[in-house]
Every structure is written in structure tokens, then in C-alpha cells.
Amino acid sequence: MSTDRTRWQIRAERSIEYDVLKTRDLFSPENEVMLSGGKRNGGRRFVVVDGAVWHYHGEMLRSYFVARGVDARIVVFPGAEEHKTIETFQDLLRELDAFPIHRHDEPIIAIGGGVLTDVVGFVAASYRRGLPYIKVPTTLMGYVDASLGIKVGINFNGNKNRIGAFAAPLVVLLDKTFLRTLPRRHLLNGVCEIIKLAIIRDVQLFERLEIDGPTSVANSFGSAAGDALLDRAITGMLDELAPNLYEGELTRRVDFGHTFSYGLEVSPRLDLLHGEAVLLDILVSISLARRRDMLTERDVGRVFALIGRLGIQPDLSLLDAGVMWASLLDRIEHRNGEQRVPMPVGLGRCVFLNDVTFQEIEVAIAALRARTDTSRERALER
């Protein structure tokens, strides 16, 4: 800081440091990683856990803290997009207020899917202007996407993730055990983000999905092949996120599938999971890219073949050009005045468009519906 009596200049650097760490037997008392950032025995922890995880693993979780002599307040959270609200945010803040914890060495622990870690992360980011917190993703969506970066937040005023923070976790703990009890729909939800990454930046990941995807979904990524798939997806995602944690750069490849989908996703009527909305966006995008000759018919065919083989059945009747265009208009504010729509040019490569039109979205949707109608007819003829 210097001063010449008309100006004081404040300059500082803040270091961000966290690990994404694979672990096993997270709730076994011998495993200390969940107590990172504070005393390994004793002290207090405020823990928020997803309802389904609590159902399957609650007793072990409670026993864990008892065994470590930690005074834990465990709050069970229902999860799901409809609870990503300012009301839930306030409920959790009040729970936290009733259970005083140290500001620096008693990290909050969030155990659940992307919605849960986003909401609890925002609680941690806001309470006393920021407490340390630990993320334990228990869904595939959390595992390969939501938990990896530093974005936290809630929906507000009908808009997805409208308020939130950039708040680095202390550590992200990945234990594949949780995937075993994850319903198939939620496994596929996470797979959609892997497909996104594959199409936009990594054709080899796409090939692995073609080969090992169906089995990995069937065995909850329990095999070595599933492990390799997840490692590649996580590495790719972090390669994109890490140099741009605070989104100083708004032209982002990982925004593929995240331009037209926002409006669809916040509609409770549609009951779409995040990945399901992202996939609808991806399909409209590749249909649009096909019409611009940025993808070949073979590329598009491979994408449809892949999602078919994975057993994903997107509901194209939900597509709505008006809603998708409105989402793009909001993204323009979010991306500081330009569309910056990531679009594949061949599988695994990406350009950014700034001239997408409403009509183009309409045509892309129509072409998409025609394609699937045709393939359904062909299937019936067979």
C-alpha cells in the first residue's frame, strides 16, 4: 500500500490450494481425510448429508464421528434442484448459527450431490464471510463435474445459480463406494457431463465411452475401465477449470451444453436433472452444428449411437425454442455482451459462435425431431 495523499493503492495476492483426492472407506474411523483442516480427534463439525446417502450410510457416518470423539451436528438435506433455494440456504444458516463452530479450524462437511455441495458451499462461503469446507460428492454428477471447481450458489428469482460465490474447498474427497447405491437415472445424469467433455475437447474420451461406457454404467464404474474413464473425465475437466477458476475468461469450452439449457432446467414442471438438460442442449447444438457443416453426418450419428448404447432416452418433446433463446439472451449478459457459444467442429474440437439466431434454434430442433422420428420409424419397420 502506498499513499500520495490523493490515492491509496491496495494490492494483495490470495492463494488458492486444494486437492481432489481419491479415497476409500471414507466413513471408516481409521480414515482421517474427512477431518482435514482441523483436529483429528475432538472438536466440532457441522455436517450436511444428502437424504439418500443418509439412508444407506447414515449409521456409519454417525459412528465415524463418535469413534473420533468429534461433536458433530449432522443435518440431513433432501437434495434435488427444487431445494436449491434461498429458503434452504437460510434454514442451513440458522442450523449453523445454533451450533457454533470455530471460524478457521472446524470445516463444514458437505456430503451429497451437486445441488447439496453447491448450496452448502454457498453457506460456507457466506457464513462469517467464509468458513473452510470439504466436499464429498456422492453422485456421478458431483464426482466428475459439480464438486471439482470452486463455484457454489443457489437458484434465485427463477434463474439458475443466480447468486453464489467462488469459494475453494479445503479438499474434495472422491469415494466411488457412493456410486454403487446411486439410481441408474442419476448415473446417466453424470454421464451426460462426460459426453459433453468428450464431444467438445477429447475424442479419445468419446471413444472410451463408446467402448467402456455401457459396462461402466451397468457396474457403477466399479471396474478398472470405469476408473480409467472417470480419471480421464476428471483430468479433462480440471484442465479446463484450473487455469480459469474465477472465470476472468468467459469464453469457456466447458460451457458446451450450458447455453440453451438453463431455462429448461429451472422449470419444476419439466423435472429435468442438470445432466438431462445439458444433453438436450448438446443435441440441439450438434443439430445446429450439423446444419453449419461443422459436424459430419457420421459425427452426429456417433453421438446418437452412443447415447442409445448407454440407454439414455432424451425427451425431445421438452425442447422449446423460445425458452432456449431466452436462456441464450441471459447468457449474453453472463458472458459480458457476447454469445460465446461453444460448438464442436468435428468431435473433440471446439469453436465459439457469436451469431446464433432464434430461427437457427427452431430449425435445429425441427431437424432433431425429424431425425428421431425417422429412426423410430426405421426401428418399427425392422
Add this chain to the structure above:
Amino acid sequence: MSTDRTRWQIRAERSIEYDVLKTRDLFSPENEVMLSGGKRNGGRRFVVVDGAVWHYHGEMLRSYFVARGVDARIVVFPGAEEHKTIETFQDLLRELDAFPIHRHDEPIIAIGGGVLTDVVGFVAASYRRGLPYIKVPTTLMGYVDASLGIKVGINFNGNKNRIGAFAAPLVVLLDKTFLRTLPRRHLLNGVCEIIKLAIIRDVQLFERLEIDGPTSVANSFGSAAGDALLDRAITGMLDELAPNLYEGELTRRVDFGHTFSYGLEVSPRLDLLHGEAVLLDILVSISLARRRDMLTERDVGRVFALIGRLGIQPDLSLLDAGVMWASLLDRIEHRNGEQRVPMPVGLGRCVFLNDVTFQEIEVAIAALRARTDTSRERALER
């Protein structure tokens, strides 16, 4: 980022850079500083302005944006501690949602006192996970204290500043013109923070207050002496804040006066301004320090003489040992398990206590009351 298949390490640095800048004629169309961080003509700005400032300067403010061709949405905010709520926070977020602005180059502008810049700062910090914003303090409290750092937030669940963020402004603009229309009570409110700084770290500032304080209050710090006082106070405050912007270090000299006062301040019944609550805390603290022989009788006498000469009349009947002890207990969580109470050892120097007792607070309050009763009797006898 590196990976060895069981661990990914994410490392990044974030730079904080902002200026606290003295300016004049802020609302004169020739002055461009309020348009920092974006286009100097055209574009949009979301502006929140204090009701009293709007009353005196509203027309000039509106004309300013018209003259610069800026599409401005100006929201008038009532200010005052009672509005530092999550309801106000949400109201402002909804207003902002209805007036789309670019994420990076259309900074939010907050013009008002400490409550206003704190609330609007939290809106800016949270909306889309953080938009740039500019602070224009219009009260002395804002000028020498609230606007200088990066702390923003709101009261919640009956607790002061319970949720918020560390969010650096783009720039802080200081225009003394606003102090001219500031009511005397609010001038003295800011003076209390200068007194705090003087007692805990800067005996020369204390001496200047003794000499130039009364005239400076009378002329709203309009003279060169008033300017010098403010410069020294701002420099001192920034010297404390700048190396510890994120409060990694919880042992902070600027917390003097901010340990016992929190409970008093959030009580709407008491109707205390922040500086008034801080002064009550200071008086209890110096009474306590006197009993520990950390201050001489002469030191304590100088503090009372100074506040008397400045025309500040603290209401000691508001002191409540129970409330002040409860505030300290909460501060222990905030300060990660220790009291860390800043306490003067002679005027201008500071130590930190970790062993303050409830009884000590009771005795300090009683001694304080006895002292002022005695001096009142003496005054009546004269």
C-alpha cells in the same frame, strides 16, 4: 495442476487491486471516475443510492448519467442498520435481475453509508457469483472505515454481519462534499472509529483529534486540518487492513471496540449507530484496562476529555454486562477459539487479552458509571 491418478492438485493465485481515491465534483459530467471499469459513455449502470444523498444530490446524479449517455437504473435505499437484512438483499437482487447488466464491464455503483455499501457490496459479490462494484462512501463512517476494506455483508438471525463476503471493490471514491450535508450525529458516528484507531495504534492521531477535532466536526472536515486528520485516519486504517484483507490473521488491532458492542448494536430497541456502539465498547475496555493498570488515570482522563470536547455524549445506561459477555462468546467462535481482545497499554499501543472474565466486565461498567456520576456531580457543584 498435476495428477498421479489418486490426487489432483489445484493451485492458483488471485490478485486483489483497488485504489482508494480522493476526488471532487463526483457528479459533475466532466468527472469520469464513477465510470471506471467500463465504457465512459453509453452502456448501463445499476446504481444504489442512500435516501438522504438522493434528497440533496439526486438531480445531479441523474443528470450525470444522462450527460454521459449511460442507461442507469437508480435505486434509492433507506440506509440504517434495520435495513441491513436478507429481505433488503433479496429486494436489491430482484431489482438487479430486472435490469440486465454485463458481468464484467458494467460495475454496480453503491453511493451511501456503511450499511448501504455493505449490503450492495454483498449483492455485487453474490450476483452471478460476483460482479465488479464501486463504493462511494457518503458518511464519515464510510469514509474512514466501512468503505476502505473488502468486507461486505448483512445481519442475519439477530447477529451482526453474520453472512457476507470478502469482495474487493473496483475503486473507492472519496468526495468530502457529501460530509457537508451529513447530520452532526452521523459525523460523530464516524469520529468514534477515528478515536478507536487513535487509542489503539496512533497517539499522534489522538493528539490531532484533541487539537483539531472539535473544529473539524464543526466544519464537516472542510479545512486543511480536517483533511490531514482524515488522511491520517485512512492511512492508519489501510495499514492495518491491507496486509490482512482476508483475515487469515484473527488477532487484529482494528477489532478494538468491536468485541463487546455487537449485541448492543443489533438491538433495534437501543437505536445505536455503529460508532456509538463501538464507543461504548471502547469506554468499557478502557475502564477494564485501567483496572489492570494498563492505562494511567491520566490516559483515561484524556479519552473522556476528548469525547467531551467533541460533544459526544455516550449513554452509559445502555451498557449491559450480560449482552456484552454474550458478544464476547460469539467473538471467540469468530476468532477461532480465543478471545483476542485488543486492549490499549498506554494510548497508541496495543496488546491482546485472552482472559477477560464476566465479572471484570461488570466491574468495568460499574467503575465507568461511578466515574461519570462523580464528574456530573462535580459539574453541578461548580
